[in-house]
Amino acid sequence: MNTLEVVWKDLNTRQRFVVGTLTKGIKYSFRYKKETIDKACEKGFNGIVAFPDLKKEYINNVLFPAFGTRLPDEKRKDINNILSKYNLENYDSFELLKKSGGRSPIDTLEFIEPIDLSKVKENIKATREFFIAGVRHCNLCNDKIDNRCTIKIPLQKGEILRLELEPSNHYDPDAVAVYKDNYKIGYIPMYYSKAVGEAIKGNLEVDLIVKDFDSMACCQECLKVLLTIVDE
Structure with missing residues (x-):
């Protein structure tokens, strides 16, 4: 059985x-x-129109149209290029939703593959790419000048970042802070923090490296990292 978590972003707080x-x-x-x-x-999420009952389980024989319409049409002329971009040989709506994240300009929903630590313990490596959260509240950047972020702390692609549990965090008891040397520069996003924290506590090998930095992006989507979790 395959599972994706549906993540909603609050545009006011970027949480x-x-x-x-x-x-x-x-x-x-x-x-x-x-x-x-x-x-x-409480932050303003009003549910998904196609799924009005917050307590109901919805069942369908095929991928729900509300999610399927977020994907490129299988009959597009350039569909093979799109599939190649996501390392897919054949059109599979669920796998394409997983690989692409299913983002749409009409809302802030995103589809995330959760981290299954039970598979890691079966020697199946978990890798995820994502943006560091909370950077505007930490030490990474100065204020934007001409819409460009001036970075306080130099970062290099491939650089290893340090992770530290932060159980006293008011917003997320499973919070995992990200450090460059002794400077806290952000956090693991909440949708991954519990699994990452459990991996650290369970003495799994957890590595986080800098993938890319975009000074023109918004503060919650400027630092992309690569997370790897393996059983030592």
Whole structure:
């Protein structure tokens, strides 16, 4: 059974919340995540139009149209180029949703593959690329000048960053802070923080390296990293 978590971003705070779970088995199912949906609603999340009942499990034989319309049409002339971009040989709507994130200009939803530590313990390496959260509240950047961020702390592609648990964090008890030397520059996003924290506590090998930095991007989407978790 394959699972994707549906993440909603609050445009005011740039904070992300896991609002639901999409599962592919014999059939597709979607349900809102009861552990976090209330917090998201407090921040302005109004649910997904196609799924109005926050307590119901929705079942469908194929990928829900509300999610499928976020993907490129299978009949597009350049579809093979798109599939190649995501290392897919054949058109698979669920895999394409997983690889692309299913972002759309009409909302702030994103589809994230959760980290399954049980697979890591079976010697299946987990790798994820994402943007560091909370950088504007930490020591990474100065204020923007001419819409360009001036970075305080030099970073090099491929540089290894340090992770540190932060259980006293007011917003996320599972918070994992990201450090460059002794400078805190951000956090692991909340939708990955619990799994990363458990991996650290479980003495798994957790590596985080700098993938890219875009000074023109918004402060929550400027520093992309690559996370790797393996069983030592």
